[in-house]
Amino acid sequence: MSEVPISHILFVSTALFFIGMYGLFTRRNMITMLMSIELMLNSVNINFVTFNKYLYPEKLDGIFFTIFIITIAAAEAAVAIAIIINLYRSHKSIDVEDATEMKY
Amino acid sequence: MTASQIIFYILSAFILGMGILSVTSRKIFRSAIWLLFSLIGIAGLYFWMEVEFIAAVQIVVYVGGIVVLIIFSIFLTQQSGKEMQKAPLMRKIAGALAVVFGFAFTYMLIDRYGFKPKSVVFDNSVARIGNAMLNTEQGGFSLPFEVVSILLLAAMIGCIVIALKIKPTEQ
Numbered sequence: 001m002s003e004v005p006i007s008h009i010l011f012v013s014t015a016l017f018f019i020g021m022y023g024l025f026t027r028r029n030m031i032t033m034l035m036s037i038e039l040m041l042n043s044v045n046i047n048f049v050t051f052n053k054y055l056y057p058e059k060l061d062g063i064f065f066t067i068f069i070i071t072i073a074a075a076e077a078a079v080a081i082a083i084i085i086n087l088y089r090s091h092k093s094i095d096v097e098d099a100t101e102m103k104y
Numbered sequence: 105m106t107a108s109q110i111i112f113y114i115l116s117a118f119i120l121g122m123g124i125l126s127v128t129s130r131k132i133f134r135s136a137i138w139l140l141f142s143l144i145g146i147a148g149l150y151f152w153m154e155v156e157f158i159a160a161v162q163i164v165v166y167v168g169g170i171v172v173l174i175i176f177s178i179f180l181t182q183q184s185g186k187e188m189q190k191a192p193l194m195r196k197i198a199g200a201l202a203v204v205f206g207f208a209f210t211y212m213l214i215d216r217y218g219f220k221p222k223s224v225v226f227d228n229s230v231a232r233i234g235n236a237m238l239n240t241e242q243g244g245f246s247l248p249f250e251v252v253s254i255l256l257l258a259a260m261i262g263c264i265v266i267a268l269k270i271k272p273t274e275q
Contacts, residue, residue, distance in 0.1 A: 003106055003108060003109050004108070004109055004112050006219040006221060007214055007215050007219065008112070008116075009112075010211075010214045011116075011211060011214075012116045012119060012120065012149070014207060014210050014211055014214065015120050015123075015207065016119065016120065016123055016142075018203045018204075018206055018207040018210075019120065019123040019124055019127055019203075020123070020127070021199075021202075021203055021206070022127055022199050022200065022203045023126070023127030025195065025198070025199030025202065025203070026127070026191040026195055026196055026199045027127070027191070028191070029132065029188055031132060031136075031174060031177060031178055031181070031182070032127075032132060032135055032188075034174065035126060035127075035135065035136065035139050035174060036127055038139065038143075038166070038170060039123055039126070039127070039139070039142065042142075042143065042146050042166070045146075045158075045162075046146065046149065049150065049153060049155055049158060050153070052226070053153055053154075053155065053226045053228075054219070054221040054222070055219060055220075055221060055222065056222075057222055057224040057225065057226035057227075058224060059243075060228065060232065060233060060236050063155065063157070063158060063228055063233060064233075064236070064237070064245050064248070066158055067158070067161060068248055068252055070161055070162065070165050070166070071165075071252050071255075071256065072252070072255065073165075073166075073170065074165050074169055074170060075255060075256055075259035076259075077170045077173055077174070078173065078259055078260075078263050079259050079262055079263055079266070081173055081174070081176075081177045081263075082262070082263040082266040082267040083266055084177060084181065085177060085180055085181065085267055086266050086267055088180070088181040089269075094181050094182075
């Protein structure tokens with residue numbers, strides 16, 4: 001297992017985080033922005049598991065952080081989609097540029 | 105190169121490629137499917153790291169739950185065959201620059217740090233995870249467990265209240 005250096009695994013998670021960030025910068029559709037956020041949360045999970053496995057193998061904290069992050073991501077996705085569907089009912093669009101009622 | 109290394113690099117390329125397709129595809133339904141493949145690749149990475157429980161949770165919650173939820177909401181709110189409008193070129197360039205420089209700086213820090221892995225075997229059997237999750241003593245996680253269950257209840261009630269259709273009152 002130690003044939004692959006830790007920094008290569010962290011390379012994957014960092015790259016995935018910045019891919020998600022690129023999606024968040026360029027997209028203006030709420031569902032696709034939510035998908036970018038899911039990618040970023042996943043990259044954080046990879047980080048936690050890697051650190052737990054290779055640097056602190058006698059503890060379980062990283063595993064638990066990952067489990068709780070996955071749980072909270074599920075709750076967050078459900079609430080966000082409820083908000084998106086409600087917004088679609090009132091505006092007929094889920095573009096963030098169109099939702100300007102609370103802007104000023 | 106051993107088999108384990110080859111599997112790791114193939115999995116990484118798969119995850120990153122699918123992630124890039126997911127944030128650049130202009131058809132929203134395809135974007136969701138690329139996200140699905142990326143999440144499956146991450147579950148494969150967890151299997152490669154021998155954390156089977158997290159891999160199973162990843163498949164059950166992300167692949168089976170969140171992506172299905174996203175696909176349903178696409179069906180409810182979009183014409184999924186239509187292409188989304190292009191982002192302005194300026195925004196794309198600015199985003200790409202910010203991302204590339206952010207990635208370069210972060211990876212430089214990571215590469216210079218010099219992590220020293222321990223050679224202890226990582227015991228993450230489900231029995232150990234379960235014991236720690238419901239343990240109230242030092243090193244137990246029963247308080248965050250309860251907090252998360254309250255959060256899930258609150259999220260469920262919140263979703264129902266937000267997405268509820270208010271009927272027009274009849275006189």
